[in-house]
């Protein structure tokens with residue numbers, strides 16, 4: 001069967017630079033190889049299906065050739081085969097349940113969680129993952145989320161540079177962890193070593209989008225959205241991307257590195273200028289209040305209270321504690337919505353539901369009482385849940 005695919009036709013002298021950028025976008029077709037044009041003056045770079053149909057500059061300077069792809073037969077995409085060669089069949093069998101069969105892609109990086117039991121095979125795991133995923137540049141081991149900023153504890157365990165795999169003495173210039181991720185058709189700048197961002201929350205963000213559309217229909221006007229734990233802004237990316245859905249935005253975070261990335265993202269999404277460096281909460285435009293702020297103190301500023309139709313509360317281990325300080329921010333002249341995430345023991349879900357209902361103002365008639373929905377396991381005992389609360393206007 002012919003495997004017709006798009007290739008970017010790049011003059012030989014530009015291949016190296018363009019390849020770096022294509023890999024950054026994660027647009028290199030996995031398992032396919034780059035090959036020479038008939039006259040030898042160009043290289044044909046195979047493009048992944050996810051690559052945009054209208055490529056931006058500088059890629060748009062080159063022709064796209066649709067032709068049969070050439071499978072890179074040197075690449076075995078099954079990581080178990082590589083692992084077996086590196087550690088032997090018996091060792092693979094011995095720790096059968098512990099090997100990280102799953103992983104998270106993060107641009108051209110991969111994040112893997114390595115059980116204590118197999119820590120001594122970290123280098124082999126990194127090497128096997130890199131050998132089986134030729135478009136991955138850097139593999140990081142995941143030590144979990146930590147501290148107030150909810151940043152992941154990530155350690156580089158392997159890298160690829162100019163086709164050479166390193167699991168020790170990783171070259172410094174391979175350690176860059178700032179990447180561009182494409183989500184719901186939009187680019188998000190992020191760096192998991194300095195600010196929280198999870199690729200796993202995409203479905204959650206789409207659910208928030210659908211609730212926001214429901215509220216927009218109820219109010220019959222674009223929404224004022226407050227995201228006081230916004231991180232690098234992924235929830236806003238989805239909401240702002242929907243034409244006519246959002247008007248005013250308050251986006252803030254306590255982590256200055258997250259705000260720096262947020263400015264970079266907003267500049268791209270809004271096509272308006274924002275500072276390069278982080279700064280305190282400011283009205284940059286009539287419809288944009290952005291910057292560094294402690295969410296629990298926002299309601300001390302009377303200019304910010306009674307103003308927001310939709311509030312996002314994404315600090316799951318402290319949502320219940322912070323909820324009372326966020327309620328004054330709601331616009332109570334009309335129906336409003338709080339969308340929150342909570343980490344709780346399964347045994348405490350029903351008491352937490354009661355607590356949420358006791359903290360919140362009265363619920364909009366016709367809407368159900370807020371209730372935690374389990375989204376996934378956080379640990380053996382804890383569950384990651386989300387809820388939505390439709391709040392009634394004040395009498």
Ligand SMILES: C[S@@+](CC[C@H](N)C(=O)[O-])C[C@H]1O[C@@H](n2cnc3c(N)ncnc32)[C@H](O)[C@@H]1O
Nearest residue numbers: 148149150196229230231253254255294295314
């Ligand atoms: C779980 S992350 C969510 C980030 C973002 N909303 C997302 O979905 O990617 C929680 C964020 O809350 C921020 N944070 C923690 N405490 C805060 C506070 N008191 N005020 C404002 N932001 C806070 C952290 O820095 C972190 O970026």
